[in-house]
Amino acid sequence: MPVPITIENVTKNFGANQVLKGISAQIAAGELFFLLGPSGCGKTTLLRAVAGLNEPDGGRILAGERDVTHLPPHKRDMGMVFQSYALWPHMTLRENVAFGLEMRGVKKAEAEPRVRKALEMVKLADRADSKPNELSGGQQQRVALARALVIEPQCLLLDEPLSNLDAKLRIEMRTEIRRICKEAGLTAIYVTHDQKEALSIADRVAILDQGRLLQVGTPQEVYIRPNSRFVAQFIGETTFVEGTVKARGKGRIVVETATGDWEAETETPWTEGRTVWLSIRPEAVRLHTDRQEGANLFTGQLHATVYLGEVAQHAVALAGGVILKALEMRPRVVARDDERAEVRLWINPGDVQVLGE
Numbered sequence: 001m002p003v004p005i006t007i008e009n010v011t012k013n014f015g016a017n018q019v020l021k022g023i024s025a026q027i028a029a030g031e032l033f034f035l036l037g038p039s040g041c042g043k044t045t046l047l048r049a050v051a052g053l054n055e056p057d058g059g060r061i062l063a064g065e066r067d068v069t070h071l072p073p074h075k076r077d078m079g080m081v082f083q084s085y086a087l088w089p090h091m092t093l094r095e096n097v098a099f100g101l102e103m104r105g106v107k108k109a110e111a112e113p114r115v116r117k118a119l120e121m122v123k124l125a126d127r128a129d130s131k132p133n134e135l136s137g138g139q140q141q142r143v144a145l146a147r148a149l150v151i152e153p154q155c156l157l158l159d160e161p162l163s164n165l166d167a168k169l170r171i172e173m174r175t176e177i178r179r180i181c182k183e184a185g186l187t188a189i190y191v192t193h194d195q196k197e198a199l200s201i202a203d204r205v206a207i208l209d210q211g212r213l214l215q216v217g218t219p220q221e222v223y224i225r226p227n228s229r230f231v232a233q234f235i236g237e238t239t240f241v242e243g244t245v246k247a248r249g250k251g252r253i254v255v256e257t258a259t260g261d262w263e264a265e266t267e268t269p270w271t272e273g274r275t276v277w278l279s280i281r282p283e284a285v286r287l288h289t290d291r292q293e294g295a296n297l298f299t300g301q302l303h304a305t306v307y308l309g310e311v312a313q314h315a316v317a318l319a320g321g322v323i324l325k326a327l328e329m330r331p332r333v334v335a336r337d338d339e340r341a342e343v344r345l346w347i348n349p350g351d352v353q354v355l356g357e
Contacts, residue, residue, distance in 0.1 A: 002029045002187040003064035003154045005050065010059035012045055019045045021211040022059070027189060032181050034198040035191045037208035038234070043191045044159055046208070050189060051157050052076050063154055074104075079148030080157045083164060085140040087132040087147075093119065094128040097146045104151065118150040121180055138169040145180060156181065156188040162197065170194075174201050195235050199223060207231050229355050232279045239324045240355075241278040245270045252349060258320025263295035264352035277355045282313065284351035285326035287343055296347040300324065302340060307331065316343060 005027040012020040019042045027033045035043040048054040050061055052073035060069040068076050087096050097118055101111040119125040122142035132140055141161060148156055161177070162170045178201040181188045192198055198205050199219040206216045207230075215227045226232035229240060243257035253270055255262045255278060262278055270276060291297055300316040303323055312331035316324045326345065 001154065002185050004029045004062075005033075005155055005187060005189065006062040007046070007050070008060050008062070010046065010049060010056045010061065012042075012049060012054060013057050019211050020049070020056070023208075023211075023213045024059075025206055025213060025216060027187060029187050030182075030185050032178060032188045032190065032201065032203045034202040034205045035189065035208060036193065036195065036198045036205050036234075038193060040210075041208040042211040043193075043208050047157055047159055047189060047191045050155075051078055051080050077151075077154040078157055079151055079153035079155075081141075081144050081148050081159065081161045083160045085132070085137075085144045085164075087140060087143055089132055092129050092131060093124060093135075093143050093146075096132070096143055097150050100147055100151050114150050114152070115146075118146040121149060121183065122146045122176075136169070137165050138173055141165065141173060142176070145177070149180070149184060149186075154187065156184075156186045158188065158190040160192055161190075162192075162194075170197070177201065199235070207234065209234075224353075226279065226353065226355070229277055229279070232353065232355065237282050237325055238279045239282075239322070241280065241322055241324075243276060243278060245272050245274045245276060248272060253354065255354070257322075259298060259318040259322050261295075262347075262352060263349040264354045265350045266354045268354065270354065270356075274356070279353040279355055280324065280347055281351065282325040282327035284347055285316075285324060286346045286348075287314070287316075287326055287328050289344055289346040291346050294346070295349055296352070297344070298346075299342060299344050301342055314343075316345065 007023060007025045009022045009024050010020055011022055023046060035046060037043050045054055049056050052071060056069060060067055094115055098111050098115045119128055122145050124142055162173050165173060174197055202219055204216060204218055205222050207214045207222060209230055215222055215231050222231060223235050232238045241257050241259060243255035245253055246256040247254040248270060251267060252263060252265050255276060264278060298318055300318045303315040303317040306313040312328045314326040314328060316326050318324055
């Protein structure tokens with residue numbers, strides 16, 4: 001049965017370097033929970049603490065009601081999938097998957113149906129007698145998943161499991177991992193630095209930086225409503241425009257900037273005179289607008305363009321030296337013909353995120 005995982009004020013030091021600085025998180029039973037952040041932020045250290053491979057220096061970790069903080073890995077009922085497949089090359093897939101059960105003393109009569117079920121879940125039952133070197137990288141990663149699933153863990157831990165695959169396989173395996181976790185009803189904690197990976201399959205995402213947890217939310221929440229400039233620029237692309245709160249009304253403020261006045265919808269009670277940063281996603285910019293009046297209408301000059309067929313990525317120079325990133329779906333003309341052209345654009349106030357320091 002899947003269990004909730006509770007992380008309470010966990011700290012971890014390596015010598016004088018404090019890698020985890022009091023991290024707390026509540027992961028629901030059956031949830032696919034992502035730890036996302038740049039290299040060195042502490043996400044793998046935290047995962048290894050949950051697995052029992054790193055013992056925390058402070059705080060505690062609960063699996064359901066059970067305190068597992070100081071238990072060895074084999075007593076935690078958790079399965080782990082690493083970056084490397086770590087398959088035995090001389091064993092068949094069936095033997096690789098059964099290995100963990102043998103180490104736990106499970107009898108062959110009980111192990112065989114469990115191995116078969118695990119291979120069926122990853123759609124490799126028909127290759128049970130193959131050797132790892134006969135499989136593609138994606139298939140080998142599925143075997144590694146089956147090996148973790150066969151022990152029927154309460155929680156599945158995945159440490160950047162797709163990083164060794166090519167781009168096409170990574171996209172295919174994203175869907176497969178979510179399907180497998182949901183079909184098995186597993187609680188899963190997944191470490192990655194790939195934002196697209198997290199946004200595409202997570203139930204919730206935790207953003208870490210320098211050993212601290214900055215924000216937890218659904219993929220939509222952290223993307224549309226980041227709580228800091230770090231989160232906004234780490235999750236996708238954005239342009240920051242610095243300004244000062246000029247006026248405020250019910251659910252909306254006016255911000256004075258070098259590019260002109262902007263309006264933004266916000267429930268935060270920003271005070272007049274406060275310095276803020278506006279975060280504008282490229283897809284929020286409406287190029288070639290026909291609007292003649294209203295807030296957030298600007299004229300700029302195309303500064304650079306990357307044409308990608310179905311989309312064009314533009315950099316638009318506005319007043320005050322601001323370069324605004326803009327995404328144009330089904331671009332009207334080939335990008336090189338538009339260089340230095342003047343464009344009129346509009347941003348809906350509801351798409352402007354206001355961030356403080």
